Amino acid sequence: MLNSMTFGELSGRISRVVACGLMALALAGCSGFNLFGPPKLREEAIVPEASLYQQALNNMDDQRYLTAIDLLERLERQHPRGQLSEETKLMLVYANYRIGKFDEAIAAADRYLAIYPNGKDAAYVYWLKGTSYFAQIKDITRDQKISQDAIETYTQLIRAHPQSEYAKDAQDKLKVAYDNIAGKEMSVGRYYQGNGQYSAGINRFRVVVEQYQTSTHIEEALYRLTESYLALGLVSEARTAAAVLGHNYPSSEWYQRAFDLLARQGLSPQVNEGSWLAAQRT
Template identity: 70%
Template sequence: MTLDAFSGLASRASRFFAMGMVALVLAGCSGMNLFGPPKVKAEPIVPAAALYQKALDDMDRQYFQTAITTLEKLDRQHPRDPLTEKSKLMQVFANYRMGKFDESILAADRYVALYPGGKDVPYVLYLKGNSYYAQIKDITRDQQLSRDAIDTYTLIINNYPSSEYAADAKEKLLVAYDNLAGKEMSVGRYYLGNGQHTAAINRFRTVVEQWQTSTHIEEALYRLTEAYLLLGLTNEAKTAAAVLGHNYPSSSWYQQAFALLGKQGLAPEMNSGSWMAAHRT
């Protein structure tokens, strides 16, 4: 074999080798898409009615999270279907039943934003209010949840007074009021015990002026009697005791206020110029 022929053979061998390597590389990449990310398999479209019925069946079995997943699929696949409104309503309910109160509140806000005139708005607001109410902590904690519950229940009572949810909203409203009043009393007693009499009076006054239906009103009037005496404001102290005695004559708090004044030779007496005179019923 001549040198030229050998060189030609070597050249062809090199090309075959290179082509073989390319083939191996391509084979190794056969599972990869070299021209972009793999395509996501399209979600099969299921009729809205079938999805809604499946969600209802899951709720009957108390599979609430599964139901929510199905309802979200309905919203995604059929955003303009009439069943979407019911779907969003059921998401509020399902989250509430699971105790996912923050999610229920968000779902309620979405529903009201999308369907402000919907016939189920009172019910959605009721579930939202209950979601706040269920999270209300003891009076030593921040009471923002109580305020949020009050705002929501008040909205139901004012805008939907004839709805079936208004009566229960009124009852729960009293509990939320009581929590706020209890918080004010707790802080007021702390101030009073630390000699911050004016700060304490401001807290007790808030209870008398804003939370008159709370169970703390009697003690608030007694504490006002006590705090005003400590400041030497005897007319205000006598008025606080007089209002307490007029509204709650058999209260043990009135008996204590009467005795406290008696130790200083004083007795309950209404001062018409006092801010408390307006709270005599």
């Protein structure tokens, strides 16, 4: 067949094939597809460490934290062992914390503490990590894992840096976190009690009495124990719970309620020294 073609016909066919090939190449270029393999990534221009760090600080001063984070992450990539490595990791914790990216701040804090556990800003990083958890604590109806994480972090801070300026604030926030967990225990305990599951309720109230004595829920917990023990016919335990409540909080409204509850049964508060509650007198 090729021999029967005229030169003009052959030339025309070649031209069409070449044109189709050129069009395919053009379309591939427009779509970003490389016929000869994956496209090469543009190499990131290396910028001096001090320059990148200063740019990041400038952006933070202008409250452009997202841009600052990008610059700090670039600095980590380009200068992983640079002289400003510790400062860079600290600023990543701070910048993420400032814009409410708490999970990222926590992860950045963990990276800092893994490499610089005794760094000059370790106490501050612990505080930023703990406060990133603390800021996410919701009401007592939610899961309290975040509260527990905050407690663990603040406890680490206080143990490792008891004299730091952040330890006092950590102590104050610990009380709130403990109160939140105690409130959750009380909420569940009241639910069980209201459904007649007194033993399950007692277990929850006991946790509050034994583990969260500084919480604002301790007085009610002792009263609920009085109620629940009385409902189960455990009179000695009920009288002991009321007596401990009166001993520790004599002016409490909850004690007056416990006293009246026992009085209606012809009973009065009295400590049974063999009860676990006897050890709760302060």
